[in-house]
Amino acid sequence: MARTRFVGDAGLTARMTLVMFLLGGLFVALVVVLMSLFWSAGGVGIAVLIGVGGLGLVWFQWYKSDTVAMKAMGAREVSPEQAPELHTMIDRLCALADMPKPRVGIADTDLPNAFATGRSPQRSVVVVTTGILKRLNAEELEGVLAHELSHVAHRDVLVMTFASSAGILAGMLTRGAQYGAIFGGGRRDNNNGGLPIWLVVLLVSLVTYAVSFVLLKLLSRYRELSADRAGAYLTMKPEALASALQKITGEINTIPDRDLRASQAMNAFFIAPAVRGVSLRTLTSTHPTLEQRLEQLAKVRAELDRTA
């Protein structure tokens, strides 16, 4: 066979790599600018201290991700005896993907949601809410679990924490510069005639924070699409994940359920969809729109459907 069924999405990979490169560049640029600033001001010790503190925070976030996230969601770990169906489903998916089985947790909330976290595939946990268990049937739940297991396999917690280090550092600096403004503002600054150093740091870190915020959200959306794709290939049922997404996103599908003939009379009153493409909402959202995700799943399905 000339072409494999399990094609990667080259465009997605290229866009994702570019975003990660930019985030890395942002981090380096921030460090370089700060070092030179503090160097000229003679406060290298403080700069190193801030840097080490910021990276320590990044490391802690990643290292403790499983316990922190589970506490935040009020989730408890469940044993195979407490949730046999859920465990068996994950067992089989892990056997298909040949990956270590993560711990399984359930959060008692009606909000339909699921997440995976943990510092490595060996130390990860997959959590589902009681709301999602109630709303989805077995096939749809399996699709969602495969998506979460793909996050684990792709080490998304590690990647996203790394990617957010520039933002975290910038956030700390903004705070630090504010203190600098309060305590150091009254003194005469020794950098001859220019802007006070705390103001420069504040500006630099605010800009860094804003840029890294937008890039991070973009990266997160790409990682979600990747997990959708890998999950659909794992279960080989892209339509199960699609119907699960339709149920839990709560977004109204662009493809209407209404009969065409029934809506004829109303058509005149419908307002055309607003300008498509970039909006504030699509820029800051951590997940791609339902439409994008369904479109990609349809491609996966076509690929599986292709007869040799």
Add this chain to the structure above:
Amino acid sequence: MGFWDVIAGRSRPKAPQLDSLFAVPSAAITLETTLGLRPTGSGSVCYRAASGQAFRQVQAEVVELLNADPDEPDVEVSQDEFGFSWLVVHGDPDDPAALCTDLHAVNTSLEEHEFGSGLLCSLIPFVGADGRRVGLVYLYKRGTFYCFAPQPGLGAGEKQRDNLLELQLRDTLAGELPMEQDLGRWLAIWGAPGL
């Protein structure tokens, strides 16, 4: 997963390993001589059927191929409650080699059409003189075997494994088959065909 796959957020479907299945006939002789367990003559392949016409076509081809031989009895396909398909091959209890060839034909057909990543496990049930059933399970993704022995004489709803027998079987077969060392991977397959 390699570093680049992590960066690109991409997991490649895991290809199955098929070769070890051919070691089953000699293991069957060992089981019969040491523990009195005989093959039941049937065997099955458990896989995830992909949605769509392409897979249905492949599956129909496989069933047709195996049923075409007049000497070989029937092949049937069933669904379990986890959404996996079981393709059951019925053969001659005295000829486990032919059974393995048939099972292998199923694998290679699926692999040829690139559905190999959907293969979960193969099951070859054995029966003792007292009628108790033990399944020899082959995990495609690991390329290893383990035994699944349901406790006999339990009620309909009760599910209990005879872990001691399973461990004993692992030690008996260790010389002939690659046995799964990680006990956490010894998944139960309740209600599998032939058990």
